[in-house]
Amino acid sequence: MDDMSATEVTIALPKPAGRWRARPRLKEAAFALVLLGPSMALFSTFAFYPLVKTFYLGFFRSDPFGLSSNYVGFDQYLDVLQSNEFHRSLITTGLFALFTVPTGLVLGLGLALLAHQKLRGMVVYRTIFSSTVATSVAVASVMWLTLLNPSLGVINYGLEESGFEAVNWLGDPDWALPAVSLTTIWLNLGFTFIVILAGLQTIPEELHESAKIDGAGAVSRLFNVTLPMLSPTLLFAVVVLTINAFQSFGQIDILTQGGPLDRTNVLVYSIYTEGFRNFNEGVAAAQGVALFLIVLVLTLIQFRFLERRVFYGN
Amino acid sequence: MSRIAFRDVTKRFGDVVAVRDFNLEIEDQEFLVLLGPSGCGKSTALRLVAGLEEPTSGEIMFGDVAVTDVEAKNRDIAMVFQSYALYPHMTVRRNIEFPLRTRKIPRAERVRLVAEAARWLGLEELLERRPSELSGGQRQRVALGRAIVRRPQAFLMDEPLSNLDAKLRVKTRAELVELHRQLSRTFVYVTHDQVEAMTMADRIAIMNEGALQQIGPPQQVYERPANTFVAQFIGSPPMNVVRATVAHGGDGLVANVPGGTIPLPPAAAAAAAAMNLDGLLVGVRPEHLLLDGGPVKATVRLVESLGHERHVICDLSPEEFAIVRLPADVPPPAKGETVGLTATAEHVHLFDPNTTLRID
Numbered sequence: 001m002d003d004m005s006a007t008e009v010t011i012a013l014p015k016p017a018g019r020w021r022a023r024p025r026l027k028e029a030a031f032a033l034v035l036l037g038p039s040m041a042l043f044s045t046f047a048f049y050p051l052v053k054t055f056y057l058g059f060f061r062s063d064p065f066g067l068s069s070n071y072v073g074f075d076q077y078l079d080v081l082q083s084n085e086f087h088r089s090l091i092t093t094g095l096f097a098l099f100t101v102p103t104g105l106v107l108g109l110g111l112a113l114l115a116h117q118k119l120r121g122m123v124v125y126r127t128i129f130s131s132t133v134a135t136s137v138a139v140a141s142v143m144w145l146t147l148l149n150p151s152l153g154v155i156n157y158g159l160e161e162s163g164f165e166a167v168n169w170l171g172d173p174d175w176a177l178p179a180v181s182l183t184t185i186w187l188n189l190g191f192t193f194i195v196i197l198a199g200l201q202t203i204p205e206e207l208h209e210s211a212k213i214d215g216a217g218a219v220s221r222l223f224n225v226t227l228p229m230l231s232p233t234l235l236f237a238v239v240v241l242t243i244n245a246f247q248s249f250g251q252i253d254i255l256t257q258g259g260p261l262d263r264t265n266v267l268v269y270s271i272y273t274e275g276f277r278n279f280n281e282g283v284a285a286a287q288g289v290a291l292f293l294i295v296l297v298l299t300l301i302q303f304r305f306l307e308r309r310v311f312y313g314n
Numbered sequence: 315m316s317r318i319a320f321r322d323v324t325k326r327f328g329d330v331v332a333v334r335d336f337n338l339e340i341e342d343q344e345f346l347v348l349l350g351p352s353g354c355g356k357s358t359a360l361r362l363v364a365g366l367e368e369p370t371s372g373e374i375m376f377g378d379v380a381v382t383d384v385e386a387k388n389r390d391i392a393m394v395f396q397s398y399a400l401y402p403h404m405t406v407r408r409n410i411e412f413p414l415r416t417r418k419i420p421r422a423e424r425v426r427l428v429a430e431a432a433r434w435l436g437l438e439e440l441l442e443r444r445p446s447e448l449s450g451g452q453r454q455r456v457a458l459g460r461a462i463v464r465r466p467q468a469f470l471m472d473e474p475l476s477n478l479d480a481k482l483r484v485k486t487r488a489e490l491v492e493l494h495r496q497l498s499r500t501f502v503y504v505t506h507d508q509v510e511a512m513t514m515a516d517r518i519a520i521m522n523e524g525a526l527q528q529i530g531p532p533q534q535v536y537e538r539p540a541n542t543f544v545a546q547f548i549g550s551p552p553m554n555v556v557r558a559t560v561a562h563g564g565d566g567l568v569a570n571v572p573g574g575t576i577p578l579p580p581a582a583a584a585a586a587a588a589m590n591l592d593g594l595l596v597g598v599r600p601e602h603l604l605l606d607g608g609p610v611k612a613t614v615r616l617v618e619s620l621g622h623e624r625h626v627i628c629d630l631s632p633e634e635f636a637i638v639r640l641p642a643d644v645p646p647p648a649k650g651e652t653v654g655l656t657a658t659a660e661h662v663h664l665f666d667p668n669t670t671l672r673i674d
């Protein structure tokens with residue numbers, strides 16, 4: 001492993017100009033290796049190796065008891081990609097993203113616009129709105145488990161008080177995904193809020209002032225100045241939230257375990273069930289590779305738009 | 315709209331008084347320049363007119379109407395910002411069109427007005443570009459275009475030339491004067507550059523530390539500065555101001571300055587004498603001091619050449635010095651040489667040392 005990184009680093013450096021430069025170059029390369037070493041080691045252990053291993057595992061089909069496995073090439077990948085379970089889980093994940101991303105974005109934008117006002121005591125609100133970034137998935141899930149509890153939860157209490165019927169949030173197949181989405185939106189809100197508020201703060205005040213003088217009211221300024229100037233930030237938030245949605249696991253595991261009737265069985269949860277409940281390592285691995293490709297595409301989109309941010313600078 | 319007026323306007327930011335007890339009337343169609351050093355409150359004064367700041371006390375009047383509660387967008391003004399504040403995501407065309415769109419001007423009319431503004435400013439070729447694809451000078455024109463397209467009653471400009479190079483600045487100065495003549499609207503123009511003020515203004519309002527110092531046509535401000543601040547802010551190099559005492563000389567009153575005596579304008583000297591002041595401040599502009607072996611003795615410390623003229627810096631005493639402006643074709647004295655200076659009474663300004671105000 002170390003040898004490999006060493007060659008990589010030396011190749012990356014420009015060729016020494018003459019013999020007398022060889023020693024400093026070598027020293028530099030060694031120093032670079034020392035700096036890169038720790039992160040290379042970490043990435044190799046926790047990212048590169050598992051990725052390659054996952055891809056490899058997808059070539060083997062386990063027997064029903066998870067004991068022996070035989071090499072089947074791409075057959076298992078094809079089976080998984082064509083299976084109903086995979087399609088349903090993909091649709092569930094898509095729905096989950098659809099429920100969480102737009103709503104989360106609009107809420108985050110709304111809070112950020114509110115907190116961007118120059119009012120007394122705004123620091124307190126900013127802190128409150130950002131606080132969910134400091135909340136772990138487990139804590140948030142347990143909190144919402146209580147809030148959503150059909151008989152004891154505050155939410156049902158509120159519904160009944162205002163004349164609606166109580167809902168079995170996590171047990172009703174129609175309500176489980178919206179309920180998990182609600183938790184997720186809340187969980188992501190701090191992140192969305194911070195990113196959008198930071199974006200708002202980079203918009204020069206003079207653009208707003210100029211728009212005021214040019215006759216634009218608050219709504220017109222929102223649509224003609226704030227949102228266009230914020231668009232790179234919003235796209236960034238959309239992509240990150242979507243990736244988050246595709247990677248969500250903790251809240252599902254704590255709130256619904258993928259149920260009822262698989263209605264919250266999103267991709268990562270399905271991978272977990274196949275791999276660690278059904279001991280179908282190969283199937284889980286194939287699904288994992290599919291998830292990897294989806295997230296890869298989203299990440300590439302994000303990189304493109306991050307580059308475009310530069311466009312607005314002078 | 316007729317006149318724009320400040321009535322006892324004060325604007326505070328916390329402990330900072332940016333604009334202090336301001337009273338100023340800007341005539342209809344006047345080119346008024348607000349001039350003063352950086353941080354003196356010029357931008358704040360302009361923003362008060364624009365409606366971007368609210369006065370802490372006092373009123374801004376447009377004609378006979380107090381506009382303090384009128385929003386910026388309803389004041390029928392346009393503003394050019396120092397940074398130009400162009401909308402980076404819009405093309406030049408959309409930028410110029412924006413004030414028309416917000417006011418729901420029909421499309422055909424918008425196209426006509428944008429084309430007209432673009433023609434005036436030579437922007438026709440650039441209409442489909444974005445601000446990031448323009449030079450500084452071009453951006454400045456787009457900002458102007460966005461301001462003139464709607465023909466508002468007044469134009470407010472905050473140091474619009476300060477980001478241009480020197481050559482372009484001179485050219486644009488002349489163009490702005492021409493634009494003012496053709497548009498026949500009120501211009502309120504903020505700058506810290508006295509040359510811009512002198513060359514463009516109908517009247518100059520000079521500010522310092524938030525307070526109005528003097529208002530008048532350029533020539534008047536130059537010839538009869540109201541106090542030592544104005545005297546030294548207008549003119550380059552600045553007016554020489556030294557402490558002096560009044561004495562009776564050969565024909566009337568004279569001032570004893572370090573190095574000798576200079577004659578005083580009789581009326582002002584009499585007024586000063588009547589005030590029973592303990593000393594006086596005497597001012598003479600560098601261009602009005604003559605190096606002709608006159609009665610005030612000084613030692614040449616330094617001669618600076620600017621090509622078209624020279625500045626001779628002379629020590630009158632260990633503490634006081636004076637600058638003499640010499641045409642380039644006059645041979646300059648040598649460094650260390652003792653020279654004699656003359657000032658004629660008509661070019662001597664007197665100021666009260668306690669208030670720094672002009673004495674006439």
Ligand SMILES: Nc1ncnc2c1ncn2[C@@H]1O[C@H](COP(=O)(O)OP(=O)(O)O)[C@@H](O)[C@H]1O
Nearest residue numbers: 327330331332351352353354355356357358359
């Ligand atoms: N929004 C503001 N908040 C606090 N202080 C301000 C603000 N705007 C201006 N000031 C202060 O008011 C004074 C005048 O500022 P400004 O009008 O910008 O001066 P100028 O344009 O003449 O350079 C300065 O001391 C400045 O720091």
Ligand SMILES: [Mg+2]
Nearest residue numbers: 356357358472
């Ligand atoms: Mg300013």
